[in-house]
Amino acid sequence: xxxxxxxxxxxxxxxxxxxxxxxxxxxxxxxxxxxxxxxxxxxxxxxxxxxxxxxxxxxxxxxxxxxxxxxxxxxxxxxxxxxxxxxxxxxxxxxxxxxxxxxxxxxxxxxxxxxxxxxxxxxxxxxxxxxxxxxxxxxxxxxxxxxxxxxxxxxxxxxxxxxxxxxxxxxxxxxxxxxxxxxxxxxxxxxxxxxxxxxxxxxxxxxxxxxxxxxxxxxxxxxxxxxxxxxxxxxxxxxxxxxxxxxxxxxxxxxxxxxxxxxxxxxxxxxxxxxxxxxxxxxxxxxxxxxxxxxxxxxxxxxxxxxxxxxxxxxxxxxxxxxxxxxxxxxxxx
Amino acid sequence: xxxxxxxxxxxxxxxxxxxxxxxxxxxxxxxxxxxxxxxxxxxxxxxxxxxxxxxxxxxxxxxxxxxxxxxxxxxxxxxxxxxxxxxxxxxxxxxxxxxxxxxxxxxxxxxxxxxxxxxxxxxxxxxxxxxxxxxxxxxxxxxxxxxxxxxxxxxxxxxxxxxxxxxxxxxxxxxxxxxxxxxxxxxxxxxxxxxxxxxxxxxxxxxxxxxxxxxxxxxxxxxxxxxxxxxxxxxxxxxxxxxxxxxxxxxxxxxxxxxxxxxxxxxxxxxxxxxxxxxxxxxxxxxxxxxxxxxxxxxxxxxxxxxxxxxxxxxxxxxxxxxxxxxxxxxxxx
Numbered sequence: 001x002x003x004x005x006x007x008x009x010x011x012x013x014x015x016x017x018x019x020x021x022x023x024x025x026x027x028x029x030x031x032x033x034x035x036x037x038x039x040x041x042x043x044x045x046x047x048x049x050x051x052x053x054x055x056x057x058x059x060x061x062x063x064x065x066x067x068x069x070x071x072x073x074x075x076x077x078x079x080x081x082x083x084x085x086x087x088x089x090x091x092x093x094x095x096x097x098x099x100x101x102x103x104x105x106x107x108x109x110x111x112x113x114x115x116x117x118x119x120x121x122x123x124x125x126x127x128x129x130x131x132x133x134x135x136x137x138x139x140x141x142x143x144x145x146x147x148x149x150x151x152x153x154x155x156x157x158x159x160x161x162x163x164x165x166x167x168x169x170x171x172x173x174x175x176x177x178x179x180x181x182x183x184x185x186x187x188x189x190x191x192x193x194x195x196x197x198x199x200x201x202x203x204x205x206x207x208x209x210x211x212x213x214x215x216x217x218x219x220x221x222x223x224x225x226x227x228x229x230x231x232x233x234x235x236x237x238x239x240x241x242x243x244x245x246x247x248x249x250x251x252x253x254x255x256x257x258x259x260x261x262x263x264x265x266x267x268x269x270x271x272x273x274x275x276x277x278x279x280x281x282x283x284x285x286x287x288x289x290x291x292x293x294x295x296x297x298x299x300x301x302x303x304x305x306x307x308x309x310x311x312x313x314x315x316x317x318x319x320x321x322x323x324x325x326x327x328x329x330x331x332x333x334x
Numbered sequence: 335x336x337x338x339x340x341x342x343x344x345x346x347x348x349x350x351x352x353x354x355x356x357x358x359x360x361x362x363x364x365x366x367x368x369x370x371x372x373x374x375x376x377x378x379x380x381x382x383x384x385x386x387x388x389x390x391x392x393x394x395x396x397x398x399x400x401x402x403x404x405x406x407x408x409x410x411x412x413x414x415x416x417x418x419x420x421x422x423x424x425x426x427x428x429x430x431x432x433x434x435x436x437x438x439x440x441x442x443x444x445x446x447x448x449x450x451x452x453x454x455x456x457x458x459x460x461x462x463x464x465x466x467x468x469x470x471x472x473x474x475x476x477x478x479x480x481x482x483x484x485x486x487x488x489x490x491x492x493x494x495x496x497x498x499x500x501x502x503x504x505x506x507x508x509x510x511x512x513x514x515x516x517x518x519x520x521x522x523x524x525x526x527x528x529x530x531x532x533x534x535x536x537x538x539x540x541x542x543x544x545x546x547x548x549x550x551x552x553x554x555x556x557x558x559x560x561x562x563x564x565x566x567x568x569x570x571x572x573x574x575x576x577x578x579x580x581x582x583x584x585x586x587x588x589x590x591x592x593x594x595x596x597x598x599x600x601x602x603x604x605x606x607x608x609x610x611x612x613x614x615x616x617x618x619x620x621x622x623x624x625x626x627x628x629x630x631x632x633x634x635x636x637x638x639x640x641x642x643x644x645x646x647x648x649x650x651x652x653x654x655x656x657x658x659x660x661x662x663x664x665x666x667x668x
Contacts (some may be wrong), residue, residue: 002527002544002638004604006566012608014567019607021613022594022628058602119539193336210336232340233348260356264601267635268392270338272352273345279355294356296630302603304336331665 001202002303008199010074014209017061023328027065033089034075034082036062041094042071044080046174047166049092051088051103051159054079056198057219059303060156060298066327067334069163071100078301080199081109085283086129089115092125097221099128099172101179103158105151106135128177134158136188136309138247139216139224150218153166153259153309156185157321158295160330164323182311187248190307191238192217192263193210193230196300219300219307237277240308245285249312255288257321259309264299266306271295274306282310291321297329335536342533345424346389346409353396357662361399367423367528368409368416370396375428376405381509382428383498385437385493386421387444388413390532391553393663394632400661401668403497404437412532413554415443421451426459430588433462433506435513437492439485440469465531466512468492470643472581473550473558482554488520488594488644490631491655494664498657512654516645519564521582523574524641527564528596530634549573553597553634553641567604569665573612573643579619583646589622591655593643598633600640607630608640617643630665 005011013031020029028037042048050060052074065276067234071094074082091100100121104114111133134151137143143150144199161180170178181283195204205221208214213236216224231239248256260275275294282289290313298307311317324333339345347365354363362371385395386408395407396648405428407600408416425434425549434455438448445467449597453465471477477484496513504512526548529538533634539555546577547570550558565573582590595610596602609628616623632641 002547003568004527004567004600004640005607006568006611011603015603017606018608018610018613018628022609024625036439056601056603057604063602105382115498183436191418193338225427230336232341234479236338246581247510265599265636267348267390267598267633268397268630269345269390271637272356273340273349274338274352275356276352277340279352292356294352296602299601301603302599304599304636306338324367332668334667 001197003199004173005021005199011199012318015230016075018160022059027077029202035077035086035087035090036065036073037069037093038065042096044096046096046169046279047098047101048096048164049101049103049163049187050074050090050094052076052082053105054081056301057298063294063329064159064327067324069159069327069330078200081107082114084117084120087114088120091117091121091127091129095127099130101162101172101175102129102131103155103162104131104133106133106148106156106308107145107150108147108281128172130172132158132176132179132183134183136183136186138243143218144222152190152219152309153188153261153298154311156181157186157257157309157311158182160325161317161320164320181315185249185313186309186311187242187244188307188309190217190305191215191236191239192303192305194265196303201221219298221300221303234277237274237281241278241281244308244310248310251312254312254314255290256310257313258289258292259297260294261298261307261309262296263303263305264296265302265304268295272304278308290318335531337533338483339533344598345375345533346411357507360594363566367420369420369424370399370407370409371427372405376430378430379432380430380503381432381435381506382430382433383437383497383500383526384408384424384428384495388415388441391632397663398493399662401661402501402657403493403661403664412534415441415447418447418451422454425451425455425461425463429461433464435495435496435506435509436463437489437513438465438466438467439489440467440482441479441484442481444553462506464506466510466513466517468517469522470517472521472593477552478556482603486524486553487522487595487632487641488517488591488645489518491499491591491643491645494500494659495651495654498654505594516651519583519647520643520645522643523578524551524639524640525549525570525573526637526639527639528599530555530637545559550637553632555634555637567608571608575612575615578642582644588648589624590644591647592623592626594628595630595632595641595643596630597637597639598630599636599638602629605640606666612642624652
């Protein structure tokens with residue numbers, strides 16, 4: 001297994017220690033609970049936001065902790081949901097008296113554990129919790145690990161936009177409404193050129209022959225729609241854009257925020273090249289791209305491939321998108 | 335070949351078009367000359383800075399064009415120097431009457447073509463040009479493509495720090511002095527778990543057996559110091575830290591700026607984990623890390639692996655490091 005690790009058992013703890021070492025004064029890590037916090041907590045009276053999920057998708061979620069985005073992130077084992085105790089600890093720690101929004105990707109384990117944590121928090125402390133479950137992946141209706149669509153790339157945009165709403169002092173109800181609106185307006189589709197290797201397994205999660213790619217892949221390597229021979233980037237872009245546009249909410253003259261995301265093992269050179277194809281297809285379809293982000297934001301360990309997320313964005317979403325953000329993974333305006 | 339490309343011939347042009355599409359209002363691209371420019375040019379009277387080199391190292395150099403860093407970048411074919419005409423075009427376009435600094439990685443082709451371009455610029459327009467050649471790689475004394483040490487990771491830090499000096503209005507002589515000082519104070523060492531595949535070749539540049547890694551690798555996959563069985567991250571970190579510290583300029587109580595850089599195919603999870611090991615070794619050696627950067631900054635296509643760069647930094651370098659920068663690849667304070 002070709003990985004920069006000490007042992008499969010300690011990957012998550014070692015990486016969290018590295019995040020703390022890499023971002024002193026910005027992030028703090030609770031190694032017992034596997035949590036990433038802001039070094040400087042948010043002011044009293046503002047809504048706090050947490051997210052979390054299996055590790056292996058960095059910079060999601062810990063890399064999005066900071067001003068204008070998350071207050072804390074709960075790191076599960078690689079590709080494994082965090083447990084309720086972690087989520088309870090994070091929720092309790094970040095609450096500033098205005099309640100806490102949980103942003104949860106739609107995977108059965110995550111949804112169950114965040115629900116359980118919300119119940120425990122309610123019983124133990126009465127902190128108000130609202131939950132938004134993201135489910136933007138158009139590839140499959142139900143999947144290996146989900147009932148309903150999987151939650152993937154839109155999660156990054158929900159965290160950014162809801163984070164900005166919370167930072168400017170909106171209520172828990174409002175922040176949750178905006179988060180849900182972004183999710184409802186978002187659709188994603190991914191593809192893989194290669195599998196990924198979970199450290200504890202020591203071998204690729206699936207086999208993908210040298211001349212084939214998988215369309216509609218999930219972020220854990222779970223099966224997508226189909227396999228086909230590797231095609232030029234222009235055709236691959238069409239495989240992502242078309243199914244998304246088929247299910248994207250109608251425009252009413254509104255444009256989109258686009259995220260062209262790398263899966264972890266794809267060089268930036270190829271992501272830029274893919275974005276050019278995506279931008280061309282969107283222009284041909286009459287879709288105006290209002291904002292865009294190209295890079296590695298929600299990854300699948302060392303998988304080579306990419307995903308596209310489009311959010312049909314209203315003025316409020318664009319304004320909150322543009323608001324200052326200062327996290328290791330997204331930073332502008334500060 | 336598992337790549338997101340249209341054809342091996344058009345990779346660089348297609349990716350540059352994608353950069354322009356991904357960063358409207360921030361970057362502009364001259365596709366004829368394969369140049370990346372700032373969309374809003376620097377004010378008259380300030381020193382301009384350009385760099386460039388073979389493509390395949392993104393975000394270097396085009397991703398570092400913007401306020402507080404480069405004014406333009408010249409993109410060669412993959413792993414191939416830009417030609418003098420490109421460099422002349424960039425130099426002429428960015429000059430604001432105060433001269434232009436060329437930042438060049440020490441590879442024979444790059445050094446020769448930047449020299450030739452500087453001579454042409456001098457004859458044709460009389461624009462003042464100063465040149466700093468980076469040569470920080472301690473792995474090998476001469477290499478496949480260089481006389482003397484190779485120029486690698488320190489280039490990112492030279493571009494940032496010299497860029498800040500130019501932005502605050504320092505003279506060409508001063509900006510060149512600072513750039514040279516950063517290079518002189520910097521040392522790097524890299525390692526690879528896998529080879530990389532140049533699109534035009536269609537197969538890995540070298541073979542690296544499943545259980546082996548290469549220590550001292552260059553950013554084009556050129557040979558390093560030796561191969562050995564893959565070791566735990568803690569031991570790999572020692573293979574990077576020890577040879578760097580052996581050649582790093584003495585401290586005089588000064589700390590370092592550290593760059594733990596991914597080669598393109600290594601997930602952020604592993605880079606953070608590696609940084610934890612590096613930070614521990616530096617602490618053990620009594621080296622204070624004043625600033626640090628962890629991520630993909632100077633890559634080698636899809637190579638899995640990492641490199642470490644340390645710069646023994648004085649107060650001026652730290653001040654210029656902290657200055658605002660706004661580029662696709664580095665952004666803070668703005």
